[in-house]
Amino acid sequence: MNKKIWLPYTQMQKAKDLPEAVSAKGSCIHLKNGKQVIDAISSWWVITLGHCEESIVKAVQEQAGKMDQILFANFSHSPANTLSQELQEILPDELRYLFFTDNGSTAVESALKMAVQSWKQKKGESQRNMFISFKNSYHGDTVGAMSVSGQNLFTEPYKKLLFSVIRADQGTRSSDPVSAYIDDFKEKLEKHHDVLAGVIIEPFIQGAGGMIVWPREALQEICTLSKKKGLYLIFDEVMTGFGRTGELFAFQKLGMTPDLLCLSKGLTGGFLPLAITVASQEIYDSFLSDEKKHLFFHGHSFTGNPISCAAAAANLREIKKQKWKAEWMRIESFHRKKINSLKSHKNLIDARNCGTMAALEFRLKNQGYGSPFAEDLTERSIQKGVFLRPLGNIVYILPPYCTSNEELEKIWGIIEEELNALTSF
Ligand SMILES: Cc1ncc(COP(=O)(O)O)c(C=O)c1O
Structure with missing residues (x-):
C-alpha cells in the first residue's frame, strides 16, 4: 500500500498494510493473494444487486x-x-x-x-x-x-x-x-x-x-x-x-x-x-x-x-424487477431464522433485523466505538473469507442481494464463532 494514502476513519499511526483487492463480482471481492472474500456489508452499504452487475x-x-x-x-x-x-x-x-x-x-x-x-x-x-x-x-x-x-x-x-x-x-x-x-x-x-x-x-x-x-x-x-x-x-x-x-x-x-x-x-x-x-x-x-x-x-x-x-x-x-423483492424476502427470512436460534445466547445483549439487515449487539467490557474489538474482528473475518466491519460492539450483516444462502450460512457461521469465543464480557 502506498504509505502516503490517508485512509477514512483510520488511525494512521496504527494502520496496517491492507489486503489488495483486484476485482469484485457478485457478492465477492477478489484479493491479489488469490483469496476471495464475501462482502457481507456491501462495501459500506452501497452495493445492492451485486458487484459489477452486468447491465450497469x-x-x-x-x-x-x-x-x-x-x-x-x-x-x-x-x-x-x-x-x-x-x-x-x-x-x-x-x-x-x-x-x-x-x-x-x-x-x-x-x-x-x-x-x-x-x-x-x-x-x-x-x-x-x-x-x-x-x-x-x-x-x-x-x-x-x-x-x-x-x-x-x-x-x-x-x-x-x-x-x-x-x-x-x-x-x-x-x-x-x-x-x-x-x-x-x-x-x-x-x-x-x-x-x-x-x-x-x-x-x-x-x-x-x-x-x-x-x-x-x-x-x-x-x-x-x-x-x-x-x-x-x-x-x-x-x-x-x-x-x-x-x-x-x-x-x-x-x-x-x-x-x-x-x-x-x-x-x-x-x-x-x-x-x-x-x-x-x-x-x-x-x-x-x-x-x-x-x-x-x-x-x-x-x-x-x-x-x-x-x-x-x-x-x-x-x-424494479420482481425477482429482487424475492431476494430481499429470502435474505430477511434467513436472518430471522438465525436470530431466533441465537437470541438467547449469553454473550448477546440484543439481536434485531429489518429487511436484508441483521444486527447482533455483543456483550463486551469496552463497548464503545474506540474498542479494538471491531477492527480485530474485521481482520479475523477477512482471513476467514468474509468482510465484516462491526460498529463498535454491533456486528451486522447487510449483504448484496445476490448473496446465496450458502454464503449467508458462512457469514453467520463466522459471527457465531466470534460470539462463542467472547471471553471479555
Ligand atoms: C443514513 C445516512 N445518511 C448519510 C450518509 C452519508 O453518506 P456519504 O458517506 O455518501 O456521504 C450515510 C453514510 O453512511 C448514511 O448511512
Whole structure:
C-alpha cells in the first residue's frame, strides 16, 4: 500500500498494510493473494444487486465512450433525463423534483438548506431554522450533516463548527417500549415547533448509530405528529433506499411520504457516486420567483454526471424487477431464522433485523466505538473469507442481494464463532 494514502476513519499511526483487492463480482471481492472474500456489508452499504452487475457495467461502458462530464446548469443530457423518468415512475406524485449531488452527506445538506430557505420564502418565516433529529442518527460527515447527526466521538473535534439542533432521546434495543422512542420527541416537538423547519430521520433503520430498528408505531407517530405541525419531514434513505428494508424504499414500507427524500449509496447500485434529494411540489414552488435571490444556492462540480446517471438508470431498470423483492424476502427470512436460534445466547445483549439487515449487539467490557474489538474482528473475518466491519460492539450483516444462502450460512457461521469465543464480557 502506498504509505502516503490517508485512509477514512483510520488511525494512521496504527494502520496496517491492507489486503489488495483486484476485482469484485457478485457478492465477492477478489484479493491479489488469490483469496476471495464475501462482502457481507456491501462495501459500506452501497452495493445492492451485486458487484459489477452486468447491465450497469454495460451502461457505464457505453456512456463513458460518449460523454464524460458537462455543466449540468447549462446542458441537459439523456442519462439524467432517463434516470429522472425511471425514478419518477417509482416515486409517488407528492415527490417530484430531483436535485442532483454526489454523495449521501450532500443529499442531506441540500435537504436541510432547502427546508430552511423554503420556510423563509414561503411565508417569511425565517425564524424556522432548527431541526429535530435523533440521538443515534447519522447523516454524514459534512458540517451540516454532522450537526443533525448524533453527537459522539465522530463529531467531538468539530463541535464548535456545528449548528444547534434539537436532539430527541430514543430507544435502541428491540426490548425497549415504543414510548422510549417517542416520548422525548413529543415533548421537544411541543416545546419548539415554532422555530422548527423540519424533522430528519433515517426511517426503519438507523445505520451508523448502531443498526437500530425503529418500531413501526413509533415511526408512524413521529411522522404523523410532524406533519400535523406542518413541518417538513426529511427521510434520509441514503442507506435504507433501494431494497435494504425489504421494500424499494422505507417510506413505502411505512406507508407515509416525506417532503424531502435523500437518496445515494444504492442509487447507482453502488457503482459510482451520485445522490438525489427529492423535493415536494410545495418546496419546489417556494423557490420560484422573479428574483435571483430566491433560487437554490447549491451545486457541485460533478452534479448530474452523465456516467453516474447512466449507471443509476441501469440499476433502476434492473431493481424494479420482481425477482429482487424475492431476494430481499429470502435474505430477511434467513436472518430471522438465525436470530431466533441465537437470541438467547449469553454473550448477546440484543439481536434485531429489518429487511436484508441483521444486527447482533455483543456483550463486551469496552463497548464503545474506540474498542479494538471491531477492527480485530474485521481482520479475523477477512482471513476467514468474509468482510465484516462491526460498529463498535454491533456486528451486522447487510449483504448484496445476490448473496446465496450458502454464503449467508458462512457469514453467520463466522459471527457465531466470534460470539462463542467472547471471553471479555
Ligand atoms: C443514513 C445516512 N445518511 C448519510 C450518509 C452519508 O453518506 P456519504 O458517506 O455518501 O456521504 C450515510 C453514510 O453512511 C448514511 O448511512
